[in-house]
Amino acid sequence: MNLRAAARDCTFVIFGILSAAMGLKGFLLSSHFIDGGVTGISMLFAQVFGWPLSVLLLAINLPFIALGYRQVGPGFAVRSALAMAGLALCLAVVPFPDVTPDPLLTAIFGGLFIGAGIGLAMRGGAVLDGTEIA
Secondary structure, eight states: OOHHHHHHHHHHHHHHHHHHHIIIIIIITTTTOOOSHHHHHHHHHHHHHOOOHHHHHHHHHHHHHHHHHHHTOHHHHHHHHHHHHHHHHHHHHOOOOOOOOOHHHHHHHHHHHHHHHHHHHHHTTOOSSHHHHO
């Protein structure tokens, strides 16, 4: 892979992380909506047990990263692990505004931002959620 393609893929993953984080923090978390997959399980555990969401994201995704390593390859597993760590870091550090309290707008735009983020990350050769590996 040449440097230009690697930079393009990295840019897709970074914008995917930012978009998914905006969907999660700007819409879903502030309105107490739950996402699907490993992210949703992490959100549920964070809500019930009071544990940090970013730590849960990393911990619950570990088995799926191992699965991706075995089934897809080491490059994919490393890119996905870095993308998941980037999402966890972004959720922990970046302050996103609470955009709207309206449940319908939260569902629509939260899903739009998360879906765009997942798609951009996949276009860059990584995933943001362990269930996308499965």
